[in-house]
Each structure stands twice: as C-alpha cells, then as structure tokens.
Amino acid sequence: MKHYRLPYIIIACAASMVCSCTKYLDIKPYGETTPKTAEEFSALLHYHLNSIDHGEQTILGDIASACYLECYADNLEASLTPYPAGNYFPLYIGDQLNRKQTLYANTYSVIRDCNIIIGYLEERESRTAKDVLGTAHAIRGICYYNLLRDFCEPCTGNLDGYGVPVVTEFDMEAKPLRSTMAKTIEQAESDMLSAISYGISDEVYRFNSDVMKGYLARLYFWSGNYTKASGYAREILDAYPLISGTSYTEMLGSEVTRKGNIIIKSCTVLDTGEMTSYGGTKSYVSNRPVSRSLAELFAEGERDIRYRLSFDRKRKFTKNAFACLRSAEMQLILAESLYHTGDYTGALSAVNELRRLRITDCVDYTMETLPPVDTDGLIKEDAKGNPLTPLLYAIMCERRKELFMEGDRWYELKRNGRPEFWAAKQGRKYTTMRFMYTFPLPINDIELVEGLVQNPGYTQTR
Amino acid sequence: MKRTIYTGIAAGIAAITSISCNSADELPPLNEGYATEYILPDPVDLTAEDRAVIEALEKEYNEAISSSN
Numbered sequence: 001m002k003h004y005r006l007p008y009i010i011i012a013c014a015a016s017m018v019c020s021c022t023k024y025l026d027i028k029p030y031g032e033t034t035p036k037t038a039e040e041f042s043a044l045l046h047y048h049l050n051s052i053d054h055g056e057q058t059i060l061g062d063i064a065s066a067c068y069l070e071c072y073a074d075n076l077e078a079s080l081t082p083y084p085a086g087n088y089f090p091l092y093i094g095d096q097l098n099r100k101q102t103l104y105a106n107t108y109s110v111i112r113d114c115n116i117i118i119g120y121l122e123e124r125e126s127r128t129a130k131d132v133l134g135t136a137h138a139i140r141g142i143c144y145y146n147l148l149r150d151f152c153e154p155c156t157g158n159l160d161g162y163g164v165p166v167v168t169e170f171d172m173e174a175k176p177l178r179s180t181m182a183k184t185i186e187q188a189e190s191d192m193l194s195a196i197s198y199g200i201s202d203e204v205y206r207f208n209s210d211v212m213k214g215y216l217a218r219l220y221f222w223s224g225n226y227t228k229a230s231g232y233a234r235e236i237l238d239a240y241p242l243i244s245g246t247s248y249t250e251m252l253g254s255e256v257t258r259k260g261n262i263i264i265k266s267c268t269v270l271d272t273g274e275m276t277s278y279g280g281t282k283s284y285v286s287n288r289p290v291s292r293s294l295a296e297l298f299a300e301g302e303r304d305i306r307y308r309l310s311f312d313r314k315r316k317f318t319k320n321a322f323a324c325l326r327s328a329e330m331q332l333i334l335a336e337s338l339y340h341t342g343d344y345t346g347a348l349s350a351v352n353e354l355r356r357l358r359i360t361d362c363v364d365y366t367m368e369t370l371p372p373v374d375t376d377g378l379i380k381e382d383a384k385g386n387p388l389t390p391l392l393y394a395i396m397c398e399r400r401k402e403l404f405m406e407g408d409r410w411y412e413l414k415r416n417g418r419p420e421f422w423a424a425k426q427g428r429k430y431t432t433m434r435f436m437y438t439f440p441l442p443i444n445d446i447e448l449v450e451g452l453v454q455n456p457g458y459t460q461t462r
Numbered sequence: 463m464k465r466t467i468y469t470g471i472a473a474g475i476a477a478i479t480s481i482s483c484n485s486a487d488e489l490p491p492l493n494e495g496y497a498t499e500y501i502l503p504d505p506v507d508l509t510a511e512d513r514a515v516i517e518a519l520e521k522e523y524n525e526a527i528s529s530s531n
Contacts, residue, residue, distance in 0.1 A: 007467060080520065315527060424516050427507060429512055431505075
C-alpha cells in the first residue's frame with residue numbers, strides 16, 4: 001500500500017509548487033530599501049551627476065538640447081534651412097512636441113530617485129549624509145523648476161493655474177493629480193532652500209549654495225517674484241562678478257572646461273564619441289543661418305565682443321552651445337527684475353554695466369537715447385502682459401545677444417506673450433502655435449490617472 | 463488498483479496544468495490603436511504672400527553675406 005501513496009505525494013508537491021507562485025512579482029518591499037548608508041545612497045545621485053558631466057536633457061540640459069531650443073525659437077532663421085541637412089534637426093517645436101512626453105517621464109524618474117534618498121536615508125548628521133541629502137533636494141528642486149517651465153503655462157500673475165503633480169514620497173501606487181502653479185513653485189523653492197541649508201561642501205556634488213541661489217533667482221524670475229529674484233541675482237554677482245575681454249572670450253571659447261564666472265555647466269567630461277555626437281548636432285544646426293532680427297541687434301558691429309563670437313560672415317553660428325548658469329544671466333535677471341519693481345534707474349544702470357563690458361567705446365544708454373521698440377519683433381508684450389517699453393526692450397535685446405546658443409530665447413518667447421510664428425519647409429508652412437509653448441503630459445499618464453488634466457491643445461491622439 | 467492510480471495521476475496533471483495558469487493574462491492587452499502621439503495641426507501650403515516673405519528673407523540673407531565678404 002505504501003508504494004501506492006508515492007505518486008500522490010509527488011503530484012501534490014508539484015501542484016503546490018506551481019500554484020504558489022502566481023503573484024511572485026507583486027511583492028513590494030514596503031519600508032525596505034537595500035541601501036543603508038549615505039555612501040550607498042549616493043550611488044543613486046552619482047548616476048545623475050555623471051550624466052550631467054556627459055550630457056543629459058533632464059536636469060541641466062546639454063549641448064544638443066541647447067541647440068534644439070535655439071531651433072524652436074527665432075535666433076536662427078528656420079525658413080532658410082538648407083536640405084537635406086535640415087532633415088536632421090527640428091524645423092520648429094512641433095517636430096519634437098511628442099518627444100516631450102519622454103522628458104516628463106524621465107524627469108519624474110529623477111524625482112523618484114531623490115525621493116528615495118530623502119525619504120529613506122536615516123543617517124542625517126554625517127558630512128556625507130548632508131551632502132547627499134542636500135544634492136537630492138537640489139536636483140528635485142531643479143526638476144520641479146524645469147517641469148514648471150516646460151509643462152505649465154507661463155506665470156503671468158495668476159498662479160492658480162495647473163502646476164504639475166507634486167510627488168515627494170516614493171510610492172509606486174500613487175496616482176497624484178496636478179497641483180497648482182503656486183504649489184509647484186513652492187515645492188521647487190522649498191527644495192532649493194533645503195539644499196542650501198545642508199551646505200553642500202564636497203565638489204563632487206556640485207550643487208553648492210551658489211548654484212542653488214542662482215537657481216532660486218531663475219525660479220523667482222520665472223514666477224514673477226522680482227524682489228526675491230533681484231536679491232539672489234545680486235548675491236551671485238557679488239560672488240561671481242561679471243568679466244570682460246580675454247577672460248570672457250576664453251570662457252565662451254571653452255567648450256568643455258568650466259571657466260570664468262560659469263557657476264555650473266554640463267558636458268564637462270566628454271569622451272571622443274560624445275564629442276563626435278555633439279559635434280554632429282552642432283554641425284547640422286549651423287546650416288541654419290542666424291536670423292536677421294538677431295544679427296541686426298549687434299548695431300555696434302565688431303566693437304561688440306559678442307558679434308564675432310556669435311556667428312561668422314555667412315551668419316553661421318560659431319558660438320559654443322552651452323547648458324550652464326553664469327553671471328551675465330544674473331545681471332540680466334537683475335536688470336529686468338528692477339524694471340518690473342519700478343526701479344527704472346537701477347534697471348538702466350544694470351544693462352549699461354553689462355554693455356560697457358561687452359562693447360568697446362560703449363556709450364551708455366540714457367532714458368532719452370534708448371532705441372525704440374522694434375514693432376516687427378516677435379515679442380510684443382512683457383511677462384505681465386504690458387506693452388514693451390524702450391528700457392525693457394533694451395534689456396531683452398542684451399539678453400538675446402548675451403545668451404545666444406544657450407537655450408534661453410525659447411523661454412523668453414514663452415515668458416513674454418507666447419507669440420505665434422511660422423517657418424517654411426518645401427512649400428509648406430509650419431506654425432508655432434501659442435499652445436505649443438506648453439508641452440503635453442504623457443498619454444499613458446492621462447489614460448491611467450483619472451482626473452489628470454492635459455494641457456490645452458492636446459486632444460487627439462494616434 | 464492500477465486504474466485508481468492512473469486516474470489519480472491524470473487528475474493531478476490536469477490540476478497542475480489548469481491551476482498554474484490562473485493569471486496567464488496578467489498584462490493588459492495592447493489595443494491595436496494604442497496611442498503614443500498627439501496629433502498636431504497639419505502644415506498648410508504657402509500662400510503667395512508667404513512666398514514673398516521668404517523671398518525677402520533669402521534676398522536679405524544673400525546680400526548680407528555677399529557684402530560681408
């Protein structure tokens with residue numbers, strides 16, 4: 001009888017082994033993370049920091065993203081693009097709008113890593129722990145700032161509009177809805193201030209208090225808090241004064257090494273393959289000539305040091321494309337912030353100070369000698385919806401010249417009225433429409449998260 | 463007795479094969495029309511006025527680069 005039981009036992013064992021594993025992939029390690037020490041958690045950050053050095057498009061941006069941002073805007077004349085070279089880079093923003101869904105997802109992946117560190121690193125007091133936590137806050141704050149600029153409407157006074165989902169804890173099952181713009185700004189601000197409070201000291205983590213103050217100036221400037229923007233811009237300018245002459249040309253001429261008053265810069269460790277890849281992108285984009293509207297801003301010609309640095313006689317851009325934070329941007333934030341807070345004398349003084357460092361034998365502007373607003377220019381209104389004045393126009397023109405090929409102009413257009421404009425390609429007209437300045441949230445998120453609101457203009461899918 | 467054993471084995475095999483696949487369809491099906499892109503407005507043909515604008519751009523550009531040589 002004994003030997004009759006054996007097959008039944010085997011069958012029972014086999015059955016129990018097979019049916020017990022139906023949910024083996026659903027086990028979630030609630031409250032359990034593998035890393036324990038700050039050193040171990042820092043591995044999550046080093047991945048992203050390394051990406052910044054080699055070029056990434058989520059946190060700081062890279063050479064390619066700076067080039068593409070210029071392609072979306074009006075510094076280069078899209079309608080004069082030669083083909084077939086023009087097929088290898090975007091004609092206008094519409095060519096890459098759908099790819100921005102990936103940018104959104106990638107940004108939240110970075111935020112997830114920061115959330116894991118901030119939520120689960122128990123060690124809080126050691127120097128390494130402070131550096132790691134500070135950097136996690138810094139990167140998360142920058143990510144929310146980037147999401148605010150790309151996936152939300154411009155901040156024109158009303159901050160009750162849609163922000164992005166604010167996610168501050170690691171939870172795989174959470175399906176957060178969009179916050180308000182005010183809440184998104186608050187999160188970015190809080191993270192940046194937290195990063196400063198940790199006093200990051202190890203250069204490896206690079207988001208020290210100067211970098212974060214620069215980002216706070218950017219955040220406040222974008223969100224219309226001009227008093228705070230000018231305060232932080234001044235602090236950075238005190239620490240990193242404006243430079244001129246040879247120091248300036250060396251700074252802009254150095255494609256990889258961070259020089260001069262650049263506070264933070266990406267793509268500082270490029271291998272041969274990456275150099276070739278970025279070189280290819282620049283080479284293709286340089287086929288698109290600099291627009292007349294930009295070229296004509298250099299009224300002083302060769303006396304303006306930026307003139308020959310920016311483009312050659314064929315109006316092909318020659319300036320190195322950068323994704324960086326540097327003092328000149330702070331000076332321009334200062335000038336415009338003073339303008340918006342009613343300190344016109346201070347604003348004029350700030351723009352003159354920059355011009356004196358860039359233009360040989362520069363004659364200062366006075367309120368009376370400011371050039372008139374170009375009525376044919378794309379930007380017709382300022383960030384508050386008011387018509388441009390000669391003073392603000394002068395500040396914007398300096399900004400356009402100074403930050404050419406640094407991916408700034410696209411956001412200037414967005415911040416100042418989102419003008420519509422078109423480019424031609426092979427007999428067809430492609431229009432950058434007002435809604436395109438605000439990128440679409442991913443289709444997957446919209447379908448999976450009930451109540452998640454898409455930005456206007458993105459209704460039909462395929 | 464043999465018959466009982468064979469019946470038992472057959473029943474066991476049937477149980478194993480049916481129990482183990484109770485969640486075989488865990489992944490949601492991919493629809494044929496699975497959307498990945500938003501549809502943007504189509505470009506339109508250039509009008510005579512648009513072509514005049516482009517010609518003016520080309521003229522200005524050609525003159526600018528020839529005068530700077």
